[in-house]
Amino acid sequence: MQFQRLLHISINTLAWTEGNHVWFDAALKPGTSIEVHWGDGTHSTLRHQPGYAMSRVAHYYKDAEKKELPYQIEFLSEDCESLTALVDGTWETNVNRVVFEDCPSLTYLQYVQLQNVDFAGCPNLETLEATECYDDNLDLSVMPRLRKLIIRSSKNLTSLNLTKNVDLEELDISLCDKLRKIVVSNSSKLRIVVNDYADLDAHTLKWLQATVTRNGGQIQQEWLDSGFVSCGCFGEES
Secondary structure, three states, rough: OOEEEEEEEEEEOOOOOOOOOEEEEEEOOOOOOOEOOOOOOOOEEEEEEOOOOOOEEEEOHHHHHHOOEEEEEEEEEEOOOOOEEEEEOOOOOOOEEEEEEEOOOOEEEEOOOOOOOOOOOOOOOOEEEEOOOOOOOOOOOOOEEEEEEEEOOOOOOOOEOOOOOOOOEEEEEOOOOOOEEEOOOOOOOOOEEOOOOOOOHHHHHHHHHHHHHOOOOEEEEOOOOOOOOOOOOEEEEE
């Protein structure tokens, strides 16, 4: 079988102590592996590890220590269904672009510093935690199975259209201080909304309150838990 590209990420290293360090935690389908090509001629391999929640790869760009240099990270696999969950560790760098090309089995994603993101290749995502998303608009219509959305500290986000995400049950928009409008469908299953330090307009608040009340839920201040614990990972560092 030939390798297929699952996703790619464009970054710039930064001129500080850890500005050349990245890592990823991932859950894989049993019997599969993923090569992570770092963009500097080296690669590491993620493998399904029985007994571990996730596998980890980490990398130091030795030629970029305290320098600002561009790199493109690629995830390659012989099985496009290999990746089921992903947590990034690229926040010490500047993330310029993230494109999910072919990740049909990806159901869980946690990412910091999303920018110019394309979710088209992960239509079955169920949980998305995006912190510090720099886009002013997110197209979430490509993931109709989304059940939990955590999108904190996203300073540029002004609106969210969730009309295609009728299965969404939990929404956390804490610290999104420019977010004013959220649109949900009449058949929305939304039951929990966390609205801590977000300034939604009156119409949006009224509609969200009616929706969560109908579904037996509430609007609250307590932040949602994404469900990920960064421990018990097995992997390699290069």
